[in-house]
Amino acid sequence: MKRREFIHTTALTGIGLSLPFANLFAKVDPNTFHSEEYRVLVFSLLKDWCDGMIKVQIINPSDPNVHGLLDCPACETIHGRVSDAVYPFFYMAEATGEKKYLDAGIAVFEWSQNVSQPDGSWTNDVDPNSWNGTSVFGAIALAETLKYHGDLLATGRRQIWTDRLGEAAEFIYRKFPAIDATNVNYGATNIYAMNLIGNLLDEPKYIALSKKLAAEVKKYFTAPNSLLYGEVKPSAHKLSEKGLPGVDLGYNIEESLNSLALYALHEKDEELLELVQKSLASHMEFMLPDGGFDNSWGTRMFKWTYWGSRTCDGCQPAFSLMAGYNLAFGTAAFKNTELLKRCTADGLLHGGPHYLSHGIKPCVHHTFAHAKSLAVILDHWDQMPTIDQSNPLPRAKADGLRYFEELDTVLFSRGDWRGTVSAYDAEYYPKMDLRQATGNSLGMLYHNKVGLLCVASLAVYRLMEPLNQQDAPGKDIALTPRLETFQEGEWFTNLYDLPASFSTEDQNGEIRIWGDVKLKNEAREILQDSASGFRITYLCSEKGMQIKAETRQVLKQQTSFTIPIISKNTEPVEQPEDHVIIITKPEGIVKIEANVPLTIIETEKGRTFNMVPGVEALPIKAEFVTQAVELRITVI
Template identity: 40%
Template sequence: MEKLCRDLLKEWCEALLRLQIKNFRDPRLNGALLCPACGKIHGRCFEAMYPFLCMASREKEEKWVAAAERLFTWAEQTVSQADGSFLNDIDSGWTGTTVFNVIQLADCLLFHEDLLSEKTREEWKQRLRQGAEFLYQFDALKDNNINYPVSNALALYECGLVLQEESFKRKAEELVQIAEAMLTERGLLFGEGVPHERKSPRGCRPVDIGYNVEETLPSLALYGHLKGDKEVLAVAERGLRAHLSFLLENGAWDNSFGTRNYKWSYWGSRTSDGCGLGYLLLADRNQDFALAAAKNLKLLNECTHDGLLAGGPHYRLAGQAACIHHTFTHAKVLAGVLDRELWREGKEEVRLPRQREEKIRYYPEVESWLVTKGAMTATVTAYDWEYLPGGHASGGTLSLLHHEQAGTLLCAGMNLYNMKEPNNMQAPFRVRQECLALRIEGETAGILYSSLYEDCARISIEGDTVTVSGILKDIHHKRALGREQKYCFCYKFEENRLSICAEFEEGILICPVVSGADEPAAVSEHGNALKIQKEHTAIMVESPYGLDLPYGTERIFNLVPGLQALRVQLCPHQGKTGFSIRVC
C-alpha cells in the first residue's frame, strides 16, 4: 500500500503541476490550477498546497515548495476574504468550504513548516488564525449538512494545535458533539440534508454514503485521534464499520440512493477527500478497515488517466475529461496517509462484509435492502428523503447489481442529471447521456411518468425473491390524471443469475446494462439474447419476449457515477415482460 500511495500521489501531483498557471502577469490567474474538463479555475484548487509540500518532503525538490507558495499567493489575490473566509469559487458567495481550506493549511504547518522560510511560515500562520477566527463565529454551519460542523470541529482543533490557542480547541469540542447523536441504530450517519432531524413520510433520515465515508466520518476519526478522545473514536469506528456494508469488492461505494448522489463518483464523491485516512487511522481496531482502504485505493488508481483521477471507470471511454477537483482533494488524503505512516497491507483475498454473508439486510433509515447471493450483491431502494427533485431513485428500484467477477451490471445514478452545484459538477461533453436506472416509464400528455418517482412503493421479501408494487408517477410524485398506471417488479436472486419479471400495461421497461465501449457485445440472431464479454467472464441478458437495443451496441453514459451502458428495453406482452442476467 505504501508504494501505491507514494506512486499515485506523485502521478497526481505531477499532473496538477503541469496545469499550474506560471509566469503570468495577472495575479488573479498566476499560480492557479486550470481544469481541462471544466475550462475554469476551481476556487478550492489551492488545497493542493498540502500534497505539494508532502511531495517536497519526500522528493527533496524545491519546485514543490514554489508551487505551493504560488497557490497560496493566488488564493490571497482571489478567493480570500477580509473576514478571514475563503470563497468556494471566484464567482460564488459560499464560504462554508473555508473549513476544508483551513484544514489543509493547518496540515501544511503541522507537517511541513520546516520547508518554509520564516517569512512565509509567519504569513501562513497569520492567515490560518484569520480563518480560524472566522470559523469560530460561523455558527450557521451547525445547521448545514452534517459534513460541515464535523469538519469545522477538526479545522478548529488543528488550528488550536498549530497556533497553541485553547479557545479553538474548546469550540471544536462543542461542535463535535453534534455528530455523536447522528448515528442511526444500525450505525449509519445522518444529516446530509437539512433539517438534520427531519424524517421523510416513510420515516427515512437524510443519509449520503459518499459524503459520510469520504468527509464526515474521516474528519471525526482524525479529530478523535488528534485529541485522544476515546468516545469520539468509538463513534467514528461504529460509523465506519456500519458503512462497510455499502463497499463493493472492487473498492466502489454504493451510493445509488444517497441524498446527494448527484456528486457520486463510484469510488466516492466528487469534491470530498476520500475514505482511506479515516479507515487507516482506526485500522488497528478492525481488520476490515485496512482492507477497505486498500481496495478503494486500488480503484482510485484504476480510474486515473494521464495523471488525473476521473469521476468513474468509463470517463475515458466516453470521451470525458477528468475534472481536477477529484485529484486535488483526494491527493490530500494520500499525503495524510504518508505523513502519518498509516499504510497497512490488507489481505485482498478476504471478502468485505457486504459479500461475506448470504442474506438480505434491511435499512429502514434509508428504506433500502441489500441482497447478497453467492457472488452477486444488489440494492433495492424505496428511499424517499428527497434532496432535490429528480435526484436518487426510489419506487423499489433495483438500484445496483454487482458481481465479484463481472463487476457492476446495473446501476442507478441520478434520475435526471441536474447540475445542482454548477461549480462542483461537470457538464457532459458530446456524449449520449441518459439515466442508467432500471425502470418502467411512459409519457402521458407530454409528461414523463416513471417507477423511479414512486414514493409509496410496497416491498415484500420471500426467500431470495423481492417483490415491488407501485404506480408510475411524475417527477413531483403525482400520478397521471384519470390513469392508474400500476406496476410490479419481481426480482429473483440465484447464485450467478438475476431474473426480473415486470407487470405493467403502459410504457416500456428500460434496462441499461453496464458495459464499457471496449467490451465486445453481440445480440443473438433471434434478438432474445445479448452477450457481453467482460475481462474475466461473460454475461448473458436473455428474454423470451425479445430484446430491443434502440442504439444497437452504442453505449449511453452518465456522469453519475461515471459508467457506460447498453440500453435494453422491452414492451409488455399482455401486461407482462421480463429478462434475466446471467454470469457465465
Template identity: 30%
Template structure:
C-alpha cells in the first residue's frame, strides 16, 4: 500500500456519511478497525526484541515491568492482519518472529504460563491467535517452522481438550475455549475438538440468568464458580461463544448470545464508554472496557447484521478507546492516566485491544454500516436488571448506574479480590451529557491481587460515592453491604426514583449498628439524594463522601455553608445541602482521591453528621444539579 493509501486509511474511520437532513446514517467500521489496528500494531512492533542474537528474539517487552509476557505474543494475529491490510513486510516478519518465540515458551504439556505468573488458562487465548494467524502465515513459513507451529497448535488444543472446564477456570476462559477448539477442529480436521467445544459451550450458557448475564467469574463455592462481570462477558465470553456458534452452526448457543447482547447493549454509555463499574472484576475497569480483556468490537461485528445499534456501539466504543491512547501509542488505564501516574501502562491493554480489532476486521463483511441510536442515547427510561439488582437510567442530562449487586465470595470472604467492588446502592457511575463522568467508582480498598496488573499505589482512596464511619471496631460503609434492598420507580416524564436500604458494614460484611435508607430522585437537571440514618446500636459521626471527577480546568468554589459551585468548561454544576444538620467540607485529602483503575482523579465533597441527641434517626438531603451552560467569552 502506498503512503497515500495509508494516510487515507487513517482518515476513513472517522468519516461518517451524513444524510441530507444532517443526521448521521452510515460509517465505515471496517476502515475504522483497520486504522486503529495498524496504529496499535506499530507500537507493538516498537516493543519487539529484534536482535537475532538475543535468545528472546521476537518477544514483546513491557515498558511497565520489563517482563516478556507470553500473552503479548497474541500479537501474532494482529500483526498478520496488519500485513493483510497494508502489504507491509514488517508486519509479516513481526508476526512470524513473535509466533516462533511463543512456541519456544510452550510447556511440555502444551500449555503456556501467563508470565510472570503460573496460570495456564490463557493458553486458550494464545492457541486461538496462532490458529487464526495460520491461515495468513502458513504459506510464508519455512518447512521446519510450519511443522513447529502445527505441532504447537495440536499440543495446546490437546491441553485445552483435557483441562478446560468451569471448575478449572473462570467462565471467560471456558467460553473462549469453545471458539479455540472449534477453530482447531476446522484446522486439524479432528472432530474430538468440536465435540468438546459443544460440551463446554452448553455448560457455559447454562450459567446465564434470565437477563442474559453470565455467571462463573468469581470465587469457588465447592468446585464451581458464580459471579457476573459485564466487562469480561462483553469483551471475552460472549464473543467466544458467538464465534463458536458461527463456526459450528450451534443455534442454541447463538440464540443465547443474541439474548444476552440485548441486555448488555444498555451498558454502552452515550459517549461510547463501557460501564463495568459494578461487575465483580471492576477492579480492572478502565471506562473503555477492561485492562486485560479483549474488547467488544469482535462481539458487535459477529452480530452486526442483527441490529444497526451494534455498529453504533462498536464505533462509539472504538472512538472512546482512541481517546485513551497515549502519545507513546500504548493504551492507558483510563482517561487521566498521565495525570495520576508517572509510569507507563502495561502492554496488556494494547495487545488485547489489537487482537480484538483484528478479529473484528476479519468478521466485518460490509464496507459501510447503517448507524442507529443506542439505548443510552434515548432519554426518559429506567431499566432494573433484577437478576443482578442493578439499575440503569437516562434523563436529558444524566445517565446513572445504581448497584446493589449482591454476589458474595463466601469461601474467600474479605480475602477475595471480587468483594471490593461498589455495592450497597452506590451510584457507581454518573455521567453528564457534554461533560462525561461527574462521579465514577473504584475499589473500596485498593490491593494488588495480581501484581502484574495492579501497580503499587499506596494511600489511594476510593472514588465511589459512599456513606462511611470509622470507630474502634474498624471502617464501615454501605459499599460493603451486599444484602441491600433496592426498589426502582418511574414517576413523571424523565423523573425516576431509586430507593435502597441496608446496614453500614465492614470488610467482613459485619454490621456495627447503623442502618441507612437512601432515596435518589433523578430528573433532567438534578440528582437529589436523601439519606436517612438509623442509629440502632451505635452512634458514630457519619461522613457522606461525594468524590467529583476532577478534569483539567475544573474549579470548585464554596459559596456558603451549604453550597459548592463547580465550573467545568461550558457547564456549571451545583452541590447544595437542601436539608439536615451537617458540616460541608471541601477538598479534604484530595491528593489521595485517584485510582489506577479507572485512571481518574476526584475532588472530594464531604458532609459530616453528628448523631442527633434526642433521636435515633437522622435525615439529610442534597443535590447535584446542572445550573446552566455558559460561554468563556
C-alpha cells in the first residue's frame, strides 16, 4: 500500500507517551567497559540512529493508524517491520535514562497492530496478504526487548506484549518447522528465535524445535569452505547447471550466521560453533580492507549495499561474539561498523557510500534493521572478548590467488590491488533474471590507496522485492565491466554467458586470469552475424591492472568493452588524449589508458548511480577498432 494512501492527511504532530516509572532507568557510561574504542563507536552510532529514527517517527496518539510509524524519507510504501526498532529504542532508553527513547519504543511497537494478523504473524506490509515470514525477526526483537529491558514496562503492558510474543512464537513454530521451509535464512534464524523465546516463555517445544533445526542446519555448509548455502528458489537445495549451490554473502553474514552463533554460544554446541567459526572465516575473506563486503557474486546481490544487505541486521553480533575464536573477527566487526558510520547522515544509515553525493534519500529500513545488531552486542558486552583492529583482515594481507570452487569465483591480490573474477552461475529466482557477476566478469577491483575502482551491479536493475528495494534514479547503466554490443536494439554481453569458465596462474610477480566467453542476450541466445566469441584476460601486478579482450572472429557491428570506474561526481576528470582518462581522487590519481579511443558515456549528473551497491561511477567505453581492446589502470 502507498504511504500517502495510508497516512491520508494526518497531521504529523502529537505528544509523547507518559513514563510513570522513570526510576527504573540505569544510566550507563560507555567508557567503563572493555574495548573502549569499539564500545564508544557502537554506542554513539546506535544513539545517532535512534535519534534519527525519532526524527522521522510520526507521533499522533489520536490516530493509531500512523502513531509510532517511521515515515521513510525514500519510499512511498509502509515498512511493516518498523516495530523491530523497539529493541534498540529500549536499549537506549535504559542506557541513557532519556524518556524519549522509551516513548519511541512503545509507540513503534504498538503501531505494529496495523500489520498484526489473527494467526499470530505480522505482515511485511499493511496488506494482510503480504509476506509474513519476517515475523521471525519481529519476534526476536520483541523477545530481546522483554528479556533485557522488560522492566521498563508497566506490569499490564508487559503482560500484553508477552502474550503477543507467545502468539508470534506459535506462528513461527508452525511456519518454519524445517531449515528448507523456504530460503535458508528463515530456518537458520528460527533456531535462535525458538531457543530465545522458548527459554523466555518456558516453552519446551520451542527449545526442542531449535535443537532439531540446529542439527539440520549443519548439513547446509559447503565443502571445502563451509559457506552456508540455501539462498535460492524454488528450493534451498537447488543446484546450478554447474552443480553449484545458492550462496549469498549478505544474508549469510548479516542474518543467518548471527543467529547460529548466538544459539551455539548459548547452548555450547561445539560442533555448530566449529562450523560457524569456519564459515565466518571464509565469508570474512570477502571483506575489503575498508570494511565493505564483496557480494558481487551473491545470489541475492540485488540487495547488496557495500556494507552488507539492505534489510538484514548487520554482521556485528557473530563477528564480535566469536572474536575469541579468531581475533580478526574483531577487526571485521570494527571496520564494518566504521563503514556504517561513514554511510550515516542525519541519523539514518544510507544504502551505500555515494548516496549523499548523488542526492539519494535513505530508506529507513536500513537503520532500524541494523540498529538491532548494535543493541545485541551492547547487551552481550560482558560475554565478548576484547575487540580491536590489531589483527589484519585476510584480504588486507593477501597476496596471490584464492579460488572458491563452490562459487567458481577467484579472489586475487597483488601489492595494493584486490579483485574478484566470477563465473558463478547460480540463479536466485528462475522467473526473473537477477544477474549478478558471472561470465568471467570482474566483480570487484579495489586499491588500498583509493578504494573502490570497479564493482558489479545487476546486469539490469530489477525490483525483486519492491517493498525492500529503492527505485533506480535515472537511466540504468550496469556497473559490471563487460563486453557488449547491440543488435537491433537488443543487448548482447558476456554477463549472460553462464557456462563460461576461466583459468589462473601466478608467475614472475604477475597474476593472470583468462577465459573464453560468448556474447549473449538475456534469453541466453548467442549473437549472430558478428563476432560473439571472445577471450578476456586480466593481468595484475604491483604496477597496475590490465584487461585484454580479443576475438578471432569478424566484427561486423560496433562492439566495446565498457568499464565504469567508481567515482564521486565531485572528483575532477580529464582526458588529455583520446585514449587516456585521468580521475583525481582525494587519496590519489587514477589513470585509465587504452590502445583505442576512450569515450565517457554521457550521464545526467556526470556520473551514473546504481543502487547495487550504492555508488556513483564514470562509465567509460572502449570501442573495438581491430580485434583487440587493451586497457590499463594505474594509481599514482
